[in-house]
Amino acid sequence: MTTYTRTKSKKSLSRKGLFSRPAKPYVHPYFGGAVLGIVLFLAFFLTGNGLGSSGATSRIDVAIEDAIAPAHVDKTPYLLKMAGGDKNPLDDWIVPVFFGALIGGFVSGTLHGRVKLETTKGPNISNRMRWLFSFLGGVVFLYGARLARGCTSGQALSGGATLAAGSWAIMLSIFASAYALAYFVRKMWN
Amino acid sequence: MNFPLESFIAVSASNPWTYVVFGLIGFAFGFTLEMSGFGNSRKLAAQFYFTEMTVLKVMFTAIAVAMVLTFGAVALGILDFGQVWVNPTYLASGILGGLIMGVGFIVGGFCPTTSLASASTGKIDGMFFMVGGFVGAFLFGETEKYFTTWYNYAGYYGRMTLDQVFKLPVGVVVLLVVLMALFMFWGAEQLERIFGKRDLSKEPKLRFAGAGALFVLAVGVVLLGSPNLEEKYNRVSITRTYVQEAPEGATEEELKALEPIKVQLSPDQALAQREMQISPAELFATLHDQKLNPVMLDVRPEAAYNLFHIRGARNTQIDELSAISKELIAENTPNRLVIVMSNDEAAATEAWKVLVAESVANVYILEGGVNNWIAFFDEADPNISGVLDNSGNDQLDYVFPAALGDRYECSDPSPMEFEELEYEPKIQLQLKRDKSGGGCG
Numbered sequence: 001m002t003t004y005t006r007t008k009s010k011k012s013l014s015r016k017g018l019f020s021r022p023a024k025p026y027v028h029p030y031f032g033g034a035v036l037g038i039v040l041f042l043a044f045f046l047t048g049n050g051l052g053s054s055g056a057t058s059r060i061d062v063a064i065e066d067a068i069a070p071a072h073v074d075k076t077p078y079l080l081k082m083a084g085g086d087k088n089p090l091d092d093w094i095v096p097v098f099f100g101a102l103i104g105g106f107v108s109g110t111l112h113g114r115v116k117l118e119t120t121k122g123p124n125i126s127n128r129m130r131w132l133f134s135f136l137g138g139v140v141f142l143y144g145a146r147l148a149r150g151c152t153s154g155q156a157l158s159g160g161a162t163l164a165a166g167s168w169a170i171m172l173s174i175f176a177s178a179y180a181l182a183y184f185v186r187k188m189w190n
Numbered sequence: 191m192n193f194p195l196e197s198f199i200a201v202s203a204s205n206p207w208t209y210v211v212f213g214l215i216g217f218a219f220g221f222t223l224e225m226s227g228f229g230n231s232r233k234l235a236a237q238f239y240f241t242e243m244t245v246l247k248v249m250f251t252a253i254a255v256a257m258v259l260t261f262g263a264v265a266l267g268i269l270d271f272g273q274v275w276v277n278p279t280y281l282a283s284g285i286l287g288g289l290i291m292g293v294g295f296i297v298g299g300f301c302p303t304t305s306l307a308s309a310s311t312g313k314i315d316g317m318f319f320m321v322g323g324f325v326g327a328f329l330f331g332e333t334e335k336y337f338t339t340w341y342n343y344a345g346y347y348g349r350m351t352l353d354q355v356f357k358l359p360v361g362v363v364v365l366l367v368v369l370m371a372l373f374m375f376w377g378a379e380q381l382e383r384i385f386g387k388r389d390l391s392k393e394p395k396l397r398f399a400g401a402g403a404l405f406v407l408a409v410g411v412v413l414l415g416s417p418n419l420e421e422k423y424n425r426v427s428i429t430r431t432y433v434q435e436a437p438e439g440a441t442e443e444e445l446k447a448l449e450p451i452k453v454q455l456s457p458d459q460a461l462a463q464r465e466m467q468i469s470p471a472e473l474f475a476t477l478h479d480q481k482l483n484p485v486m487l488d489v490r491p492e493a494a495y496n497l498f499h500i501r502g503a504r505n506t507q508i509d510e511l512s513a514i515s516k517e518l519i520a521e522n523t524p525n526r527l528v529i530v531m532s533n534d535e536a537a538a539t540e541a542w543k544v545l546v547a548e549s550v551a552n553v554y555i556l557e558g559g560v561n562n563w564i565a566f567f568d569e570a571d572p573n574i575s576g577v578l579d580n581s582g583n584d585q586l587d588y589v590f591p592a593a594l595g596d597r598y599e600c601s602d603p604s605p606m607e608f609e610e611l612e613y614e615p616k617i618q619l620q621l622k623r624d625k626s627g628g629g630c631g
Contacts, residue, residue, distance in 0.1 A: 014509040026225060029251070030251050030400060032227075034251055035222050035440050036256075037251060037253070037256040038259070039222055039254040041259040044269070045442075046194055046195055046211065047212070051216075054302045055304040057327045062306060065328075069313055076334075078335065079331050091202075091203070093201045093221040094212075095582040097200065099216065100213040101217070101306045102309070104221035105223060105310040105311055106225075108221040109312070117312045117314065118231075120313050120315055132301060133297050133298060134318035135318040135319065135321060137299060138298060138300070138320060138322020138325070140298070140322075141301065142330070143294075144286075144289070144326075146334075147286060147330065148583075149209065151303070153301070157249065158277070161253045163353060163367070164274070164279065165347065166277055166350070169284055170285065170288040174291045174295060177290075177291075178238050178292055178295045186239065188299075189232065189235040
């Protein structure tokens with residue numbers, strides 16, 4: 001299996017510990033998928049909610065806005081739904097899921113020797129350009145995710161598993177436009 | 191026990207364990223994404239150049255596994271699908287949002303959750319994506335007002351699943367999705383062989399066993415079918431809360447310590463204890479309460495409904511209730527309650543049982559039915575005459591001169607005239623999942 005992050009294990013100079021272990025290969029995609037499927041099922045089974053994260057991004061934004069400009073939040077119906085009255089925008093199941101995912105990713109990276117300050121990119125693009133496009137991609141993706149009321153996790157994955165009709169339409173749209181655009185940005189990745 | 195667990199449907203400060211449970215779910219989510227390689231944008235982007243189909247493989251394996259397990263648990267009757275969050279369908283904003291997300295995906299190299307796994311393992315591009323995400327979500331919050339009507343109504347179908355779209359039994363759809371996923375895996379491996387120069391003979395043979403197991407489970411879901419109404423009804427439990435009476439001469443602290451008692455009742459017990467029958471006075475108060483959203487279902491024959499009904503009641507027959515309950519679940523709000531009524535109570539009670547079995551929340555019966563309503567509010571309306579019979583056999587007790595429907599005075603009694611009615615309140619809104627309560631929202 002090809003693994004891109006496996007760097008030629010630099011001989012760590014002095015400290016040998018959690019963060020200097022050799023990078024291990026990623027698990028097989030079907031195995032990873034099966035584990036993810038079981039996690040998703042347990043989420044539905046125990047709580048009735050699926051997985052997600054883009055909702056938390058939005059809620060954290062609203063919490064900051066509510067702290068800085070509460071009057072503005074009170075005038076914007078979309079924000080008001082999350083922060084109106086005595087509602088705390090952070091009081092939602094998706095917020096602990098968001099922070100849990102951050103920690104979970106970090107722990108897995110640590111255990112598998114993949115925590116390293118680096119930039120993952122294609123060979124023909126500079127770091128700065130890659131950062132710029134990452135940033136822009138994030139802006140665009142989250143705008144679309146809020147428009148669609150969920151991202152690849154909240155819609156494609158969770159809605160896909162519960163057979164939600166709209167989620168399947170969203171999943172197909174994501175793949176359709178990414179494939180349609182892939183040729184034009186091939187220099188970024190290949 | 192019935193899943194999902196009611197106490198874990200939403201986070202609440204009164205139960206800190208909810209944060210732990212959702213935190214652990216998130217932890218497992220992030221861990222799995224990272225170990226599958228989703229912290230690496232190149233691995234994600236490779237999907238769109240056919241060199242490495244990891245995204246598709248992980249995603250569809252996860253969807254297929256979670257779907258088979260979820261619908262298997264539903265078919266076995268241990269999971270209540272009415273309580274599982276199903277993303278409502280907003281076709282227009284969903285498709286446009288999806289197309290926009292695709293652009294973000296191929297340009298940014300991540301999706302929101304994978305950027306978390308990436309940023310937390312030190313990938314600088316993942317961090318930039320995450321920061322960009324906060325900006326994008328902020329921009330959406332600020333611009334939603336310019337297209338809010340379109341956003342909330344265009345192509346809105348509510349809670350709609352693929353089995354409803356294709357009019358197939360849900361088990362068959364599950365099997366078809368599994369077959370489609372397996373076919374896509376085969377196709378993905380062929381593409382990897384051609385574009386990614388991968389040697390398929392080195393792939394683990396175990397994956398065939400996994401595919402077989404998934405297929406067998408999906409066939410099992412088809413064979414199990416859906417639980418019937420009676421099985422669903424027997425699993426319902428209704429929570430009633432009672433305020434404890436204070437002992438004589440209790441101090442203030444003792445009064446505070448008096449917790450309300452929660453009792454779980456089976457639906458038959460709740461009926462027998464008359465917990466679900468609300469008086470005409472309570473229904474009247476409910477209809478005029480701005481905070482509540484009552485839906486009245488009149489299950490009498492159409493002829494009786496045409497003679498007389500309460501204004502706003504919707505006529506429906508018992509055999510239509512399963513379809514109506516899907517609508518009701520799709521448009522669930524925490525303040526919505528459903529009141530069923532017949533001439534007396536017999537037909538209404540049957541209707542109540544169907545709705546409860548279909549896990550519609552907050553369903554009540556009009557005590558004594560329409561007859562009781564007329565008896566209570568009829569201030570000697572000259573148009574309504576005489577008691578025909580009051581044997582309680584679910585027949586109309588009154589004679590009407592014409593089929594005036596809801597144009598009698600007591601179809602919609604004046605709130606001025608009946609301002610302060612006394613009644614024993616029975617309605618206790620059960621906080622169930624509402625339309626905006628789940629998903630990524």
